[in-house]
Amino acid sequence: MGEPTFGVLGPLRVRAGGVPIRIGGPKPRAILATLLLQPGRFVSVDVLTEVLWPEGSPRSAVANVRTYVRTLRRALSDAGIAAGLRTEPSGYALDTAPDDVDTLLFERRLDRARAERDRGDDTDALRSYESALGLWRGGVLQDVPSSVVWDPVITRLEELRAAAIDQCLAVRLRLRDYALLLAELRSRLTEDPLREDLWRMLVRALHDSGRTTEARSAYAEAERILAAELGIEPSTPLRAVGEEVNGYAGRRRQVAFTPVCQLPMDVPDFTGRAEEIAALETLLSSADRRPVVVAMSGPPGSGKSALMVHVAHRVRAAFPDGQLFVDLGGLRDQPRTPADVLAEMLRGLGVVDSTVPGEVSERAALFRSRLAQRRLLILLDDAAGAAQVGPLLPGTGGSVVLVSSRQRMPELPAHHLTLGVMRREEARALLAAIAGPDRLDADAASADRVLAGCGSLPLAVRIAGSRLAHRPGWSVATLADRLQDERGRLDPLRAGEMEVRARAELSYRHLPESAAAAFRAFGQLPAEPVGAWLVAAGTGRADVAGELDTLLDRHLIEVVGTDALGQPRYRMHDLLRWYAREVADADSSTVRRERQLQVIDVLTAVAHVANTAMPTRFFGVLGMLGELGDPGPSAEPGAALTDAVRARPVEWFETERRILIAAVEAALRLGRVERAADLALELAGFFDLRGYYGDWLRTHQLVLDAMPTLSDARAAALLRNIGQLHLYRDRYADALASFERSRALFDAVGHLAGEAVAAAGAGSVHRIQGDLDAALAAFTDALGGFRTVGDPHGEAVAHNAIASVWLERRDPQAASSWLEGALDLARQIGDRHREAQVRRRIAVLHELRGEPDLAQAELEGALDILAELADTHCVAYVQESIGELCLRRGNARQASALLADALAVQRHLGDRRAEASVAGLLGELHHATGRVQTARHYFQRSLSAWRRLEAPDRAERVHAKLRSLRSR
Structure with missing residues (x-):
């Protein structure tokens, strides 16, 4: 009989044709071990990540897992092993033949042995048991670093092995195979001297083999060990064998034991929790020679006690020796002491008060002794913590303990079950x-x-x-x-x-003051998952890690994932949050106001950090904050996040978007219009990048409406940004009015830079409307302003804008010098993003000159820069330009790929204007290639988008193309 290909019952082993195969690297070996413990079954990437990095996974965890799986697959393939390492969505599975994995082979042989035993064929059963147990070469995966993920499977395998050994011993006893039997029994009792069933077999085997003196000595040793270790006498089966070998069988009178039942009444209309009930019943059914403890924790009101009592009623028949119930009073001012509880439970087990020991340790020892040979179900409700529960647990026997608590008790030797809200x-x-x-x-x-x-x-x-x-x-x-x-x-x-x-209130009252302050902070934060740094801002502390751990342990908050910066996000259940708001309202109005303003200031300060690190520079507010006013103190809670925000500013904005918008509204409710304005201005660049035009308009308009008069630089900046938004939406009259009003306000307060930015915006409106003289005048004024204040970035923008006017006039020669100036300025200041935008204009210049190859080269150069900067939005714009150029040059295949990709990106980012434009180009492409139905689909999509954007001229042009298709 050949050996299995894969072995986990001992050191991890892989064999091909009887030859050991080396699987290199601890990580691929750990992945193989995990898959082999569940052969043929799906294992998620999340599970593999937990196995490989139990202390916390790196950001590249998913990619690393793929690499390790490729290494493993290559090693198996090179060895000619037929097992299929199958890739599934979000995970993997290892398909093997039944005899290829020693665990599967072990269970098959074990099943055969049991079947032969049940048929009375002990000789074949013994052979099968020995064959099954012979597959074990040591502890499961003993040469691979352990993982808690494996514990349930390993525990089950070891329990199967222990049961198989016991069953094999029983078969040997019936076959009178005393030599091996006695040696194995003594070896097992050395490891586990409290196993009465093993003592019973040893005494029986010695007696039946004619070694009566040794049998009596063995029984006496069993009596001594049980009395010394557990304080009990042998159980009825063992005592019966002892009486037989000592010659006084049947002389002792058995004392009857009356089972106790203290279960409260079950909830008559108990509903739901099917999965939790099944999990609990499975755990409780595993109690045999060793006790089972289940610790169930969850937030207040989650139904822990009701579920515990309901399950106890369902399984009570499996515990014939009785059921105990104790309310531990964990949330009372003085929770019950272990000594008090032990005395109550001992009385429930028939121990009279006069014989209950005085010391806690003695009471616990007596309690364990009473449970050693019994199967009881013990319910401990509302535990204060592990220290209260520890002395109340059995040491041996087949009893079960169910513990409920509002806080997690990881140090308790138990199966842990978390109960949340209902489905x-x-x-x-x-x-x-x-x-x-x-x-x-x-x-x-x-x-x-x-x-x-x-x-x-x-x-x-x-x-x-x-x-x-x-x-x-x-x-x-x-x-x-x-x-x-x-x-x-x-x-x-x-x-x-x-x-x-x-x-x-009970849960809140038992919190340390610092954790209570963190609890109250959630009541003043938006109803969104939040980072620890924001909770710290709400408490006025630099760090609240310990406080959040306390709230987590007591199920008052939960972790709902990790954000893009690798920071955990915390959420409080709505009902708890409303209570948190109630207790926060009990603070003085001054304290509440200071905390709320602290949160707003921290958000503004971190938003400013993110803004300065954005991959694109928003042409407007950024750079003017120093003159507009201090955005708020660089608060310590946010300062700890600075490096991570600088590394991933867009992701930070995306994560906190709803909270930032809520903070603008909160500042207005507090009457702090300046703070609301500063934060709204910091958000405009991100809203522009991601196309969140609704959020952009709402935040700016709310602040403008709250301003008593529009007379300062903040109002001017808000108006300029709204003008830009109107421009994007093709509302040219509104855009021009906003730009001109902004320009006048900047002029009135002597803010030259702001005036230049507003002038550039007005020039863009004039250019789009075809008033090129007005556009050129506005752009020239903007250039003069930027030169006066020494803003090279603004100068580059103005050069590029003036060039756009000459390109509109189809005068490439006049545009050329302005584009050269714009490109030189962008390169001097190291603004690669602006350089890419200028190169897009240079591509238009080459098109006007009839140089499509040079135009495409410029666009591809711009594409490379933007891709390197990870500006997905602008990459899509350039792809649209290249796709349009390819379409004009008759390269339909390349145009189709570029435009389809650009459309997908713009749709994902929510840029409806770009989506409308690209859809129109795809309509033209499919029309040109004879796919009329597909062309009609894209034209209709473009038409619908332009109408939603309220751009009637654009919509009419697309509608005309649709009509031409219908007339064919």
Whole structure:
């Protein structure tokens, strides 16, 4: 019989044709080990990442995993191994034949041995057991660094091995194979001297083989060890064998034990939690010779106690020796002590008060002794922490302990289960079970609003259902409306002794003050996942890592992922956040205002850092903040983030976009219009880059509307930016009015740089409208302003803009010198992005000269620069230009690829104007290649986009092309 190709029952081993194959590198070996523990089954990249980097994965983790998998696949292929390393979306699987992995082969042989044993064929069964156990060469994957990911599989394999050894010993005993049996039993008892079943077999084997004196000595040793270690006498089966070998079988009277049942009543309408129930029942069913402890934690109101009691009622038949229930009072001012709880449980097990030891350690030892030979189900509700629970756990036997707590207890030797909010369909079923399904069916939309108001928190859903059940005159919509008021959201969520606010208050009251301050900070932050640095800003502290860990451990917040900068994001459940807002409102108005302003200042300061590091320079506000005013102190919480923000500014803006917009609105509510303006101005460049025109208009217009008068540089900058936005949307009259008003304000306050920027904007409107003389005058004025203030970047922009006028006039000779000046300036100041924009204009110059090859070369040069700068948006613009050029030159294939890619990017970025333009070009391309139906599709798409953008001239041009297609 050949050896399996893959071996994990011992050191990791790979063999091909009986020859060992070396799999090099610890990371590929760890991946192979993980796949072999689940042969043929999907293993996600997330799981592999956890195995390879248990302390935290690098940013390149996914790419590294792919590299290691390629290395592994190559090694297996080079060895001629037929196993298929299959790639699936977001993961991998290793397909093997049943006999190729020793774990699969072990289980098959074990199944065969059991079948032969059950048929009474002990001789063949012994042979099969020995064959199965012979596959074990040591501990599972003993030469590969361990991973907690593997623990469940390894535990199961080791339990199968232990059971197989025991079963094999029992077969040997029936076959009277005493020589090997006795040696193996003594070896096993050396490792585990408290195993009464092994002592029983040893005594029986010695007695049956005629070695009665040794049998009596073995039984006496068993009695001594059990008494010394556990304080108990042998169990009934072992005692029966001992009495037989000592000659007094049947003389001792057995003392009856009455099982105890202390379970509270099950919730009659318990609904949902099917997955959690299944997981708990699976864990509880694994209790045999060793106890099982399950620690269940979760936020207040998540239904931990109800679930624990419900599962206990479902499985109580499996614990014939009884069920104990103790409320540990973890959230009381004085939680119960282990000594007090142990005394109560000992009394429940029949120990009279006079014999309960005085010391905690002695009580715990007696408790463990009482449980050693019994199967009890013990429920410990509302634990204060691991120190309170530790002395209450059994040491041996087949008992199960279920512990509930609001905080995680990682140091507890237990299976840990986190209970969160209910799944939406389960929450709906619970609400229907309490309030009645007919009421929900009659107004499903309002029922959804009720569930949203409850956040699918079980306690809140139960209270909402109870209020409806006891108020038949209420409609579901009535309750839903009451739950929409955030300030009073918690008021409707009380019924009798059930109250969401009370549960939240208990958790909050037991927090250290610093963690309580972090809890209150969430009440003043937007209802979005936030980074630790922003929570720190809300507390006025430099660092809140310890406080957040406390809130996490107590399930008052949760980690919902990692942002693009590698920072964890934290979220608080809505109902807890509303309570946090209530307790934050208890602070003085001065303290609340200072904290809110601190958050706004930190956001503004970090936004300024991100703005200065953007891959593109927004032509407008940036660079003027020093004159507009201080954007706020470089607050310490945000300062720690500076390097990461500089490295990935666009990603930071994208992550914090909603929070930044909310901060602008918060500053206005506080009456701090200047702060709101500073932050809004910092956001314009990002909104421009990503095409968030709605956000851009909203933030700027809100600030302008809040200004008592439009008379300073901030107002002028806001107007200039809105003018740029109108220009993008082809609202030329509005754009020109905004630019001219901005220009006048900048002039009035003596801000030459701002006046020049506004003049350049007005010139762009004139150029697009065909008033080239006015455009040239405006661009010339802008150039003069930039020269006066010494702004070479502005000069480069003005040179390029003046060149655009001469290109519109189809005068390449006049444009040439201006483009040369623009290119020289861009290169002198090292502005590669501006250089790329100038080269786009130079491409137009070459087209006018009839030099398409040079035009394409310039565009491709611009494309290389923008790709290197990772400016996806502008890359798409240049691809559009190259695609249009290829279309004009008859290169339909290249044009199609470039334009299709540009369209996908612009659509992803939300640039509707660019999307409309590229769709029109694709319509022309397919029209030229005879694909009329496809051309019609793209023209219709372009027409729809131009209409949404309210650009009637552009829309009419596309509509005319559509009409020409229809007339064919």
